[in-house]
Amino acid sequence: xxxxxxxxxxxxxxxxEFRGDFYQRFTLRTxxxxxxxxxxxxxxxxxxxxxxxVSCAMAVFMCSYEKAAALVGEQLxxxxxxxxxxxGRALVAFSCYEYKKVMGVRPYNExxxxxxxMVDPDCNIPVLPMITNFxxxxxxxxxxxxxxxxxxxxxxxxxxxxxxxxxxxDIYHEAGNCxxxxxxxxxxVYLSLRIPTEGAPTEFDVNSYLYSQLDGRLxxxxxxxxxxFNVKKNMQLLLKKNxxxxxxxxxxxxxxxxxxxxxxxIEEVPFQTRYAEHMSSCFDLPNEQAQxxxxxxxxxxxxxxxxxxxxxxxxxxxIAFFGxxxxxxxxxxxxxxxxxxxxxxxQGKILDALKSDGxxxxxxxxxxxxxxNVRVKVIEDLSDLKQMDVVVxxxxxxxxxxxxxxxxxxxxxxxxxxxxxNGIDNQSILPKYFxxxxxxxxxxxxxMDRPVVVGYQKRGPLVLGTPDNSLQTEMNAVxxxxxxxxxxxxxxxxxxxxxxxxVVNLTNPVTTLVGHGFREIxxxxxxxxxxxxxxxxxxxxxxxxxxxxxxxxxxxxxFLLKASALLPRxxxxxxxxxxxxxxxxxxxxxxxxxRGGTDSELDSLTGYILKLARQNRIRAPYNETIYEFGKELxxxxxFVPMDVRDVWARIQQKL
Numbered sequence: 177x178x179x180x181x182x183x184x185x186x187x188x189x190x191x192x193e194f195r196g197d198f199y200q201r202f203t204l205r206t207x208x209x210x211x212x213x214x215x216x217x218x219x220x221x222x223x224x225x226x227x228x229x230v231s232c233a234m235a236v237f238m239c240s241y242e243k244a245a246a247l248v249g250e251q252l253x254x255x256x257x258x259x260x261x262x263x264g265r266a267l268v269a270f271s272c273y274e275y276k277k278v279m280g281v282r283p284y285n286e287x288x289x290x291x292x293x294m295v296d297p298d299c300n301i302p303v304l305p306m307i308t309n310f311x312x313x314x315x316x317x318x319x320x321x322x323x324x325x326x327x328x329x330x331x332x333x334x335x336x337x338x339x340x341x342x343x344x345x346d347i348y349h350e351a352g353n354c355x356x357x358x359x360x361x362x363x364x365v366y367l368s369l370r371i372p373t374e375g376a377p378t379e380f381d382v383n384s385y386l387y388s389q390l391d392g393r394l395x396x397x398x399x400x401x402x403x404x405f406n407v408k409k410n411m412q413l414l415l416k417k418n419x420x421x422x423x424x425x426x427x428x429x430x431x432x433x434x435x436x437x438x439x440x441x442i443e444e445v446p447f448q449t450r451y452a453e454h455m456s457s458c459f460d461l462p463n464e465q466a467q468x469x470x471x472x473x474x475x476x477x478x479x480x481x482x483x484x485x486x487x488x489x490x491x492x493x494x495i496a497f498f499g500x501x502x503x504x505x506x507x508x509x510x511x512x513x514x515x516x517x518x519x520x521x522x523q524g525k526i527l528d529a530l531k532s533d534g535x536x537x538x539x540x541x542x543x544x545x546x547x548x549n550v551r552v553k554v555i556e557d558l559s560d561l562k563q564m565d566v567v568v569x570x571x572x573x574x575x576x577x578x579x580x581x582x583x584x585x586x587x588x589x590x591x592x593x594x595x596x597x598n599g600i601d602n603q604s605i606l607p608k609y610f611x612x613x614x615x616x617x618x619x620x621x622x623x624m625d626r627p628v629v630v631g632y633q634k635r636g637p638l639v640l641g642t643p644d645n646s647l648q649t650e651m652n653a654v655x656x657x658x659x660x661x662x663x664x665x666x667x668x669x670x671x672x673x674x675x676x677x678x679v680v681n682l683t684n685p686v687t688t689l690v691g692h693g694f695r696e697i698x699x700x701x702x703x704x705x706x707x708x709x710x711x712x713x714x715x716x717x718x719x720x721x722x723x724x725x726x727x728x729x730x731x732x733x734x735f736l737l738k739a740s741a742l743l744p745r746x747x748x749x750x751x752x753x754x755x756x757x758x759x760x761x762x763x764x765x766x767x768x769x770x771r772g773g774t775d776s777e778l779d780s781l782t783g784y785i786l787k788l789a790r791q792n793r794i795r796a797p798y799n800e801t802i803y804e805f806g807k808e809l810x811x812x813x814x815f816v817p818m819d820v821r822d823v824w825a826r827i828q829q830k831l
Contacts, residue, residue, distance in 0.1 A: 177274075177285045179342050181326045183213045187221070187280040194226040194279055198402050198456040201722045202226075203644050207461060213330055221280055221331070224400075224460035228277035232403065233347070233354035233371040234269060234450040235425060238413060240441040241266040244291050247439065248317050252389055256317065259292040262414050267292050267447065268440055269316070270369055270426075272356040274347055284325035285345040287358055287367070289433060290316040293387065315385035315396065320433040322358045322367075336397055336462055337390025341432070349373065354451055358432070366429035367437070373451040375406035380452075383724055388462075395462035398668070400724075403455035409448050419445040463668050493517065493565040493653060496555060498583060500526050500535070502622035503596050504570025505630045507638065509535035509550045510661030519564070521555040529627035530554050536629045543631070561586040566654060568594040568616075573601040573780045584609040592650050594640075598681050599780035600674050603643060614640055614651055617673045619728040637663035639728065641670030673726040679714040680731050681781045684764040685802045686710055688776075688810070691817025702824045704745055704752050710798040712741035714785050720792045778806040797830035 202224055210220040244258040244266035258266035271288040278284070294314055322343040323329055332340035344359040352374055358367040383400040413419060421444050428434040428442075494517040497508040504520075512518040512535075520530050534551040561567065567587060571579050576597060583593070589611070595602040596616045606613045617639040622632040638658060640651045651666045658664040667673050686707050690697065697703045715734045719725075725734045732755065740748045764776050782803045789796040805823065809815055 177324045177345055177347070179324045179326070179344050180282065180284070181342065183215070183217055183327045183330070184282070185217050187219055188278075188282060189280075190277065191222070191279060193277050194228055196228075196456060197722070198400075199226055199458070201400075201724075202458060202460075205645055207335070208648070211331065211334060213327065219280075224398075224458040225281075226277075226279040227273075227275050227455075227457045227459075230276065230401075230403075230452075230455040230457055231274040231347070231354075232401075232405075232450070232452045232455050233272045233356060233369075233373070234405075234448075235369055235371045235446040236267055236269045236448045237426065237446050238265045238417075238443045239268045240264070243440045244268065247319065247436070248291060248293060251319070252317060252387065252394065255296040256293050256387065259294055259314070263417050265417070265443075268319075268437075268442060270356075272345075272347060272354070272369065272371070281327060282325065284323060284328055285347055286321065286323040286328070287345060287356065288318055289320040289437070290318050290386070293317045295387065315387050317387050319436065322433070336386075337388040337393075337395055338386075339388075343432070360429075360431040362431075364429060364431060366432045366434040368424075368427040370423065370425050371446075371449050371451060372408055373406060375408040375449065375451065378405050378407045378450075380405055386459075390462075397462045398460045399457065401455055401457035403452040403457075405450040405452040407448065407450050410445060413443075413445065413447050418443055421445045460668065463666070493657065494563055495519065495566040495568060495657065496521055496561060496564040497568045497570060498522075498561075498579070499570035500530060500628055501570055502624045502630050502632075503618055504568065505535050505624070505628050506537060506622045506632050507568070507570075507596070507618075507658070507662060508552065509537045509548075509630070510635065511658055512550055512552050512661075514660035515657050519553045519555050519560075521558075521561070526627045527554065527556070529629075533628065538631050539635070540631065540633055558582070558586040561591075562588055564591060566592045566594060568596065569606075570596050572775075572777055573597045573599055573605070574775045574777065576602055576605050580606055580609045592647075592654070594654060597780075598777055599678060599784060600671075601780050601784075603674075612647055612650060614642060614647060614654060615670055615674065616640055617667075617670075617677050617728065619677070619731060635662055637665060637728075639665055639667050639673050639726075641667040641673060643670055645670075667726070669724070669726060672724045673728065675718045675721075675723040676726040676728055676731075676734075678781055678785065679711060679718060679734075679737070680728070681777070682710055682714045682785065682799065682802075683707065685776075685778055685782050685806050688764045689802060689805055689818055689823060690820045695817055698819050699821050699824075700753075701745060703820045704740075704749065706798065706820065706824060706827065708737070708740040708748075708752070710802060711737045713796050713798050717785055717789045717792065717794050717796060720794055721788045776806070776810045778803065778810060782806065797827055800830060801827045 204222045206220050206222060210218040212218050238261060241258060241260060241264050248256055248258055261267060269290045273286045275286065276283050293316065318338055321332060321338050321340045322345055323340050324345050326342045329340040329342045332338035346357045348355050352372060354371045354373050356369040357365045360366050381402040383398055386397045386399055388395050425444065425446050426442060428437055496519045497504045498521050500508065500520050500522045508518060508520055522530060530552060531554055534549055536547060536549050539546040561583065564587065567583055569579065593606055593610045593613045594616050595606055595613065596618050602615065619637050619639060620632060620634050622630055624630050640655055645668050655664045655666050715737050740752060782799050785799055786796055786803055801823065
């Protein structure tokens with residue numbers, strides 16, 4: 177395909193071509209401001225950018241780890257390193273695309289030259305990041321990206337900082353191979369690839385992250401794709417270096433990206449090839465909080481790009497924590513020492529304890545060495561909420577409607593609400609009362625021994641997001657404040673994060689029902705069987721409903737939940753026992769068993785999962801049984817936990 181050098185003034189009107197199930201997962205939005213192109217042309221693109229009917233040919237080669245590390249360190253940071261492969265090697269991947277349909281843009285060809293990387297890893301385990309989803313800091317550094325469209329060169333460089341250059345790229349088929357040739361501005365071929373189109377058909381439906389640098393900032397951008405690829409693997413190359421091909425798979429010239437590629441000492445036979453037609457994919461705006469594993473996100477001040485043009489100075493925001501339960505007290509207790517304008521509002525014994533003793537925090541079983549006391553400011557008059565810029569709501573969804581009405585009656589119209597409730601009911605309740613709502617996924621467990629004496633499993637993290645990725649300025653400001661006391665990140669995929677947390681929270685009704693931590697479990701094998709299958713059932717339901725896994729702190733990844741449910745329990749028992757030993761009392765167990773309450777999050781968690789199951793026609797015998805018992809027993813004033821074998825007997829009737 178010849179390169180196109182003009183930039184049309186109008187965007188292509190083809191949104192109706194992207195109606196499939198894949199595209200329904202994403203919420204389209206524009207960037208904060210239109211993109212300035214050439215010749216005075218500006219364009220207000222929709223994101224994520226959708227691609228349809230894509231042909232994709234990929235070849236992954238081994239190369240020198242030392243040379244790849246030098247390139248990545250030189251271009252990005254020494255803390256970003258290539259994924260290690262055996263025998264002192266790394267990988268370099270060539271992904272060659274024919275984008276036949278692009279939302280708002282004319283078709284074009286592209287080659288992404290990528291090195292799989294780990295960002296500031298605690299350890300760099302060879303191979304494993306390439307074959308599991310366990311490593312949240314895994315992604316791809318784009319070392320080069322020729323493209324046949326000047327418009328997309330401008331987009332790539334200005335939005336993502338990608339090293340795009342406008343060049344001719346020919347992609348055609350010959351003798352069972354996809355042939356790809358990239359040419360420099362003089363028409364000389366500097367990169368030639370031969371990629372087999374045959375292989376074992378394999379379904380892919382994945383997301384990953386690309387890392388790039390723009391104006392001194394590290395950017396992280398999410399890409400998603402779905403297709404059936406024909407895959408060929410040369411696994412023997414893990415133990416063998418410098419294998420020789422019958423015919424060349426890669427040939428390099430002397431211009432453009434070729435000198436850089438020669439430095440990598442790329443081997444001649446690909447480790448893996450893939451080929452697909454009719455792929456669906458998308459590429460999103462950068463998440464500027466790319467270093468979201470860092471403890472602090474620093475925010476010095478942001479300007480809103482909306483009609484209000486309001487400047488938010490994070491240090492000046494007045495924040496009130498409405499509800500000082502285990503989560504509200506722990507987050508507030510971590511934040512208050514670093515942010516002077518932090519206040520708490522509650523009632524009864526909790527209010528008295530806040531005033532007289534402040535908040536006492538300790539970590540797990542290290543109470544003696546980790547206990548800290550924080551003196552805090554309190555609000556006793558609800559009308560004082562009108563002075564607050566941010567109200568952090570620490571109540572559960574079953575109390576949220578009445579609390580929302582109360583807060584609405586005593587706050588300004590422009591107040592920022594941060595909800596820390598589990599589930600997604602808060603997403604339908606709070607927008608009825610407030611225009612600026614941020615949702616916080618709490619990725620740790622905490623419990624209250626007595627009023628505002630709180631133990632916690634670990635310190636964070638917190639994940640902030642909105643359903644439509646609006647309120648970026650507000651989220652950054654809140655993250656800047658929270659981040660000084662507890663790890664806080666901003667996500668552009670709130671629903672994935674919320675549903676990943678719901679899966680983990682399915683533990684709560686199970687452990688409450690059988691009294692884990694309050695009575696001896698009579699049959700540990702049965703307990704493992706019930707809990708493992710309940711969680712894996714939840715994973716299958718949310719995946720079928722179109723949600724993706726979002727890594728949340730140290731919570732178990734989905735592949736471990738699957739393994740625990742499907743592998744022989746004799747193999748998984750040691751790990752299961754270890755994880756159960758670390759489990760603390762859930763908030764539901766505290767409410768129902770410890771305090772004798774009759775309200776619970778059962779409907780927000782298990783009830784919601786069952787609703788998704790019905791919508792997607794998935795059987796859910798484990799969660800159905802837990803829900804039925806919970807509805808029957810949790811509302812009783814003197815709940816007595818069940819024997820785990822009785823729960824299993826009811827489940828068996830549904831299997």
